[in-house]
Amino acid sequence: MISLLIRDKETIRNNHRGRLDIMADILENSYGSMKKTYFMYRCNLSFRQLKYYLHFLTNRGLLYVVNENSNPTPVYKITEKGKKFLKAYKNLMALMK
Numbered sequence: 001m002i003s004l005l006i007r008d009k010e011t012i013r014n015n016h017r018g019r020l021d022i023m024a025d026i027l028e029n030s031y032g033s034m035k036k037t038y039f040m041y042r043c044n045l046s047f048r049q050l051k052y053y054l055h056f057l058t059n060r061g062l063l064y065v066v067n068e069n070s071n072p073t074p075v076y077k078i079t080e081k082g083k084k085f086l087k088a089y090k091n092l093m094a095l096m097k
Helices: 019-028 036-043 047-059 080-096
Strands: 003-007 010-014 062-066 071-078
Touching: 019 036, 019 047, 019 080, 036 047, 036 071, 047 062, 071 080
Parallel strands: none
Antiparallel strands: 003 010, 062 071
16 A cells, blocks of 8 residues: 555555555465565565564464464464454555555
């Protein structure tokens, strides 16, 4: 989503993604079991940014870590709460158009 500024009934677009946009992007890409590098490439984030958002989303119950015994690398999946957040986000963006 592109951030919007309203000035004198004119809409000015800002090309920077906001925090909610980034979180929605991560959640949208987490329907399958995803590793950190996949998120980095798909969501166009640095490792530092990704680490912050994955920590933020898992602490709030929107994502969870799947520990597979055969693979020590953490894998992330969306939770039901995350799906509700994503649905609400999409509804809000539809209203803004």
